[in-house]
Amino acid sequence: MEIELFSIFYMIGMAIAVVGGGIRVWNWISSFPISESYKVITDIVKSAFSTFFSKKICYIIKGLFLGIFTKAKLRSSNISNGFFKVAFIIAYLLLIIAYHIKVENIPQLKSFPIYISFFIAPFADFYFLSKTSIESFTIADAFFGFIHDFFALIIISYLLFMIYKRVIRRVHLKINFEDIFCDAIIILWFVSKLMAETSTIIAFNIHSSIAKYWFFSYALSTMLKNLNLPWLTLYHILWNISGLFLGVLIASIPFTKLWHIIVGPIQILRRYSIGEKPIVISFGKKLSKPFDLRKLLETESFEVKIGIKTIKDMSWRQRISLEPCIRCGRCQDSCPAYAAGRELSPMEVVLNLNSSLKLIFISDILNFMAHVAKWLNFKNYISSLSEKSEKLLLLNGKLKDETVWSCTTCGACVAICPVDISNFEPLIERRRFLVTEGKLDSIKMDILKNLIEKSNPYGMPISDRDLWMKNLSVKTLKENPNPEYLYWVGCSSSYDKRNQNIAKSMVNILNKAGVNFVVLGLEERCCGDTLRRMGDEGRFQELALANIEVLKSYNVKKIITHCPHCYNTLKNEYKEFGGDFEVIHHSEFLLNLLKMGKIKLIKVIEEETLYHDPCYLGRYNGIYDAPRILLQMISNLKVKEFEKHHVNSFCCGGGGGNVWYEVPEKEKMSVLRIKEAEKIGVNLISVACPYCITMLEDALKTKGLEGKIKIKDIAETLSEVIGE
Amino acid sequence: MKIVVCAKYALDVAELKISSGKPVLEGARRKVSDIDKNAVEAAISIKEKYGGIIKVLCFGPISAKEGLKELLAMGADEAYLIEDPSEGMLDTAATVEALALAIQKMDGFDLILCGEATIDGYTSQVGPRLAERLKVPQITYVRSIKIDGNNVIAERDLEDVYQTVKVPMPLLITVTREINTPRIPNLMAILKASKKPITIWKIEDLGLSKDKLEQISSLHTLSLEGFTVERKRIIIKDKPVDEAVQELISYLLKEKVLGV
Ligand code: SF4
Ligand code: SF4
Numbered sequence: 001m002e003i004e005l006f007s008i009f010y011m012i013g014m015a016i017a018v019v020g021g022g023i024r025v026w027n028w029i030s031s032f033p034i035s036e037s038y039k040v041i042t043d044i045v046k047s048a049f050s051t052f053f054s055k056k057i058c059y060i061i062k063g064l065f066l067g068i069f070t071k072a073k074l075r076s077s078n079i080s081n082g083f084f085k086v087a088f089i090i091a092y093l094l095l096i097i098a099y100h101i102k103v104e105n106i107p108q109l110k111s112f113p114i115y116i117s118f119f120i121a122p123f124a125d126f127y128f129l130s131k132t133s134i135e136s137f138t139i140a141d142a143f144f145g146f147i148h149d150f151f152a153l154i155i156i157s158y159l160l161f162m163i164y165k166r167v168i169r170r171v172h173l174k175i176n177f178e179d180i181f182c183d184a185i186i187i188l189w190f191v192s193k194l195m196a197e198t199s200t201i202i203a204f205n206i207h208s209s210i211a212k213y214w215f216f217s218y219a220l221s222t223m224l225k226n227l228n229l230p231w232l233t234l235y236h237i238l239w240n241i242s243g244l245f246l247g248v249l250i251a252s253i254p255f256t257k258l259w260h261i262i263v264g265p266i267q268i269l270r271r272y273s274i275g276e277k278p279i280v281i282s283f284g285k286k287l288s289k290p291f292d293l294r295k296l297l298e299t300e301s302f303e304v305k306i307g308i309k310t311i312k313d314m315s316w317r318q319r320i321s322l323e324p325c326i327r328c329g330r331c332q333d334s335c336p337a338y339a340a341g342r343e344l345s346p347m348e349v350v351l352n353l354n355s356s357l358k359l360i361f362i363s364d365i366l367n368f369m370a371h372v373a374k375w376l377n378f379k380n381y382i383s384s385l386s387e388k389s390e391k392l393l394l395l396n397g398k399l400k401d402e403t404v405w406s407c408t409t410c411g412a413c414v415a416i417c418p419v420d421i422s423n424f425e426p427l428i429e430r431r432r433f434l435v436t437e438g439k440l441d442s443i444k445m446d447i448l449k450n451l452i453e454k455s456n457p458y459g460m461p462i463s464d465r466d467l468w469m470k471n472l473s474v475k476t477l478k479e480n481p482n483p484e485y486l487y488w489v490g491c492s493s494s495y496d497k498r499n500q501n502i503a504k505s506m507v508n509i510l511n512k513a514g515v516n517f518v519v520l521g522l523e524e525r526c527c528g529d530t531l532r533r534m535g536d537e538g539r540f541q542e543l544a545l546a547n548i549e550v551l552k553s554y555n556v557k558k559i560i561t562h563c564p565h566c567y568n569t570l571k572n573e574y575k576e577f578g579g580d581f582e583v584i585h586h587s588e589f590l591l592n593l594l595k596m597g598k599i600k601l602i603k604v605i606e607e608e609t610l611y612h613d614p615c616y617l618g619r620y621n622g623i624y625d626a627p628r629i630l631l632q633m634i635s636n637l638k639v640k641e642f643e644k645h646h647v648n649s650f651c652c653g654g655g656g657g658n659v660w661y662e663v664p665e666k667e668k669m670s671v672l673r674i675k676e677a678e679k680i681g682v683n684l685i686s687v688a689c690p691y692c693i694t695m696l697e698d699a700l701k702t703k704g705l706e707g708k709i710k711i712k713d714i715a716e717t718l719s720e721v722i723g724e
Numbered sequence: 725m726k727i728v729v730c731a732k733y734a735l736d737v738a739e740l741k742i743s744s745g746k747p748v749l750e751g752a753r754r755k756v757s758d759i760d761k762n763a764v765e766a767a768i769s770i771k772e773k774y775g776g777i778i779k780v781l782c783f784g785p786i787s788a789k790e791g792l793k794e795l796l797a798m799g800a801d802e803a804y805l806i807e808d809p810s811e812g813m814l815d816t817a818a819t820v821e822a823l824a825l826a827i828q829k830m831d832g833f834d835l836i837l838c839g840e841a842t843i844d845g846y847t848s849q850v851g852p853r854l855a856e857r858l859k860v861p862q863i864t865y866v867r868s869i870k871i872d873g874n875n876v877i878a879e880r881d882l883e884d885v886y887q888t889v890k891v892p893m894p895l896l897i898t899v900t901r902e903i904n905t906p907r908i909p910n911l912m913a914i915l916k917a918s919k920k921p922i923t924i925w926k927i928e929d930l931g932l933s934k935d936k937l938e939q940i941s942s943l944h945t946l947s948l949e950g951f952t953v954e955r956k957r958i959i960i961k962d963k964p965v966d967e968a969v970q971e972l973i974s975y976l977l978k979e980k981v982l983g984v
Pocket of ligand 2: 325326329330331346413416418421
């Protein structure tokens with residue numbers, strides 16, 4: 001071995017990385033019992049194996065690339081970024097493959113299993129392209145050499161581009177030292193390596209038939225060859241320097257955002273192995289279930305931990321899922337709450353929690369020291385140590401209440417995050433904690449109270465729930481026990497004077513089309529969406545179970561609803577509580593009626609209309625086309641698009657309970673959306689969600705645009721064109 | 725400190741329906757009177773600071789157990805229910821008699837808390853009458869409570885002035901809505917509270933009888949009428965803001981919503 005220091009740097013780097021990595025893994029599993037940690041790790045390994053040896057791998061590969069492209073496309077301005085990233089990942093994978101083939105063919109390493117030889121390869125001669133390695137030159141070397149230089153070029157240019165964006169174009173307000181460091185250390189490593197290769201080629205006068213595969217270094221060498229430099233010394237120095245950079249790079253992986261190289265793939269594998277489409281968000285449709293009320297009632301043990309008081313209250317899965325963040329800021333850019341000037345940035349949420357996560361290890365050490373102090377009988381230190389240890393983990397400063405309540409659960413952040421972080425999951429978990437502790441302001445208390453006492457968020461009498469259907473020809477399940485469909489009206493259209501019109505329009509259409517349908521009338525209760533998203537899991541389950549019982553007692557099979565929130569809850573969340581129904585959103589149902597010719601148009605809309613994607617319909621459930629096609633079928637003019645549409649749609653501000661309470665902000669989200677519409681210049685905005693109507697109409701009032709722009713549900717528009 | 729809170733399982737007037745001129749009392753929804761929850765919350769915050777035990781006491785139908793569970797979940801320690809034989813047809817004097825005897829049956833008290841009024845009857849009488857009946861001092865319409873040794877320092881809300889008074893215990897206090905925001909017990913707390921004791925007394929257990937209570941009650945119900953108030957449906961539209969505001973004010977003055 002001629003290049004002693006290289007291996008030493010590499011080894012030191014590895015050792016630091018292993019320790020650092022160990023600490024981070026400790027942070028995932030600390031406070032879970034050993035048996036559970038063991039189970040966690042074996043589960044991960046097992047699922048990785050089963051994923052690899054099943055057809056899921058196809059989903060993953062497809063999902064991965066589709067995902068990267070779709071995500072890149074989400075930000076059309078950054079298409080170049082997406083292509084770069086894809087090229088980068090492909091080149092990276094190829095490099096690993098080439099590296100493997102190469103390592104497999106090295107005689108000295110053959111006796112080692114592949115996962116060991118992979119890591120000790122930098123001790124082998126071939127790595128340095130030196131004279132000895134040339135003697136054993138094979139086609140595998142050639143492949144490796146080519147891929148290596150190719151990859152090096154891509155990565156250097158990609159990272160230079162990133163540095164340019166960060167330092168010169170200032171995509172983020174602040175220049176972050178860590179970002180620059182991570183970009184720079186990789187560049188330094190590759191540049192020094194390329195230079196070392198060049199010096200090797202010159203110093204040992206490697207024949208071009210071999211050297212040409214390292215095409216970049218080779219090209220450099222032909223240019224520099226004639227310079228009269230001490231190439232052999234340079235060869236030593238440059239390889240050692242590159243070793244230093246490699247050591248620093250490896251050592252910094254667990255301590256910087258480079259960690260995403262390790263955890264990013266875990267995250268992405270997990271997501272795409274479900275075979276989900278990238279236009280649908282992976283988190284939110286079905287919130288996590290901390291307990292099952294039925295089981296609690298059975299066992300009469302009500303001691304359950306709900307929500308997150310400290311970082312340790314997060315499950316290992318939640319902890320891991322936060323770690324791959326690369327601080328790209330896309331979530332923040334797409335967050336409507338951030339745009340509205342609320343005290344919420346989904347990126348900050350993730351970063352704050354990640355910094356908390358890192359404290360687990362320190363807190364555990366303090367705790368351990370407290371135990372030692374106890375054992376040694378150092379009374380003065382025991383309490384202060386354990387106090388400090390506990391304090392470190394508290395989330396009070398990291399997740400401010402205002403931040404927690406600012407989120408509309410719109411999912412824009414989750415949809416755009418390149419490493420699939422569920423940014424708002426911790427916010428919901430925190431709400432659960434605040435609700436359990438009763439730490440709510442009086443307005444939020446009232447909302448919950450209304451939902452608990454009156455089964456609707458307005459606090460209107462239960463007995464008024466069917467007032468909207470007075471004088472309409474609608475039957476309840478009691479009156480017609482054998483319907484084909486149940487029409488689920490939802491709180492908003494049952495109580496809100498404006499939104500009752502949606503329900504009335506629906507009844508008109510369904511009757512005209514001769515659909516055999518009923519409503520629940522007084523037996524309907526809130527679906528529980530607001531309760532669950534505001535963090536009152538217990539009451540949500542109570543309500544869900546009660547609703548399911550009613551629906552089952554009438555043997556309901558198919559449910560139509562026009563509210564995307566009810567739709568999402570009934571369809572995706574009730575399953576876990578024994579409610580398996582076929583739930584159909586009115587946009588799809590009405591489109592079907594139109595297509596089958598069940599309803600006749602007596603006129604068409606002559607106005608230009610702009611369609612606004614409701615979050616819980618589009619991003620949450622992938623329904624983008626039905627409402628657009630429907631509008632197109634009843635309109636003379638083209639349906640227009642907002643600047644932000646489809647999976648990029650901008651929340652009206654109503655989700656996650658936000659319709660019912662106010663959050664300090666500079667400008668309402670709904671106003672921002674209306675401004676967008678104003679720019680496009682239309683008179684009619686079509687939506688498919690009652691909350692959107694409430695929020696956007698409120699914005700019209702704020703902007704004084706009442707009468708100039710109309711907001712209508714697609715059912716209302718359809719009802720108008722088929723006549724009363 | 726021993727605290728007794730009197731709570732009514734009142735008619736939920738928002739849910740009350742009028743059918744052919746009569747309010748439908750049969751099967752009408754009930755809930756714990758809102759202001760009584762403020763009283764319980766006040767008791768809890770006193771207990772949190774000074775320790776003690778909170779007993780809630782209710783004179784009402786057997787279904788009031790549901791309401792009491794909620795109060796136990798909020799943080800009360802024990803609940804007592806005196807079954808009302810008359811389905812809510814007794815007046816405040818009779819109610820107070822039952823409550824007073826029940827309190828005397830308990831092992832003493834330092835503080836009795838009531839809501840300033842109930843959401844259905846809104847007589848504001850039970851608290852003051854009970855204090856008189858038990859011969860203890862009372863502070864009504866209280867918007868903040870402090871304990872100072874054996875004294876209570878309370879601020880009374882007398883609409884146009886606040887009055888701060890200091891009274892030695894034992895005593896009775898009626899609180900206003902403004903004193904606090906009652907916590908909403910989460911479901912787990914309610915489920916857990918189902919293990920706390922609810923003692924149910926018949927009036928006979930207190931040495932009373934239905935006849936005797938009816939005698940005490942000076943209220944005789946002749947008939948129960950319901951009437952609906954129609955909205956005025958006045959809309960001020962298409963006017964400059966200043967004018968519209970002036971007009972609105974003149975309407976409000978006319979309806980005596982505002983006074984000069
Ligand atoms: S869900 Fe929407 S509002 Fe909440 S953090 Fe994400 S982007 Fe922002
Ligand atoms: S989009 Fe994802 S990776 Fe980027 S900053 Fe947000 S959470 Fe981190």
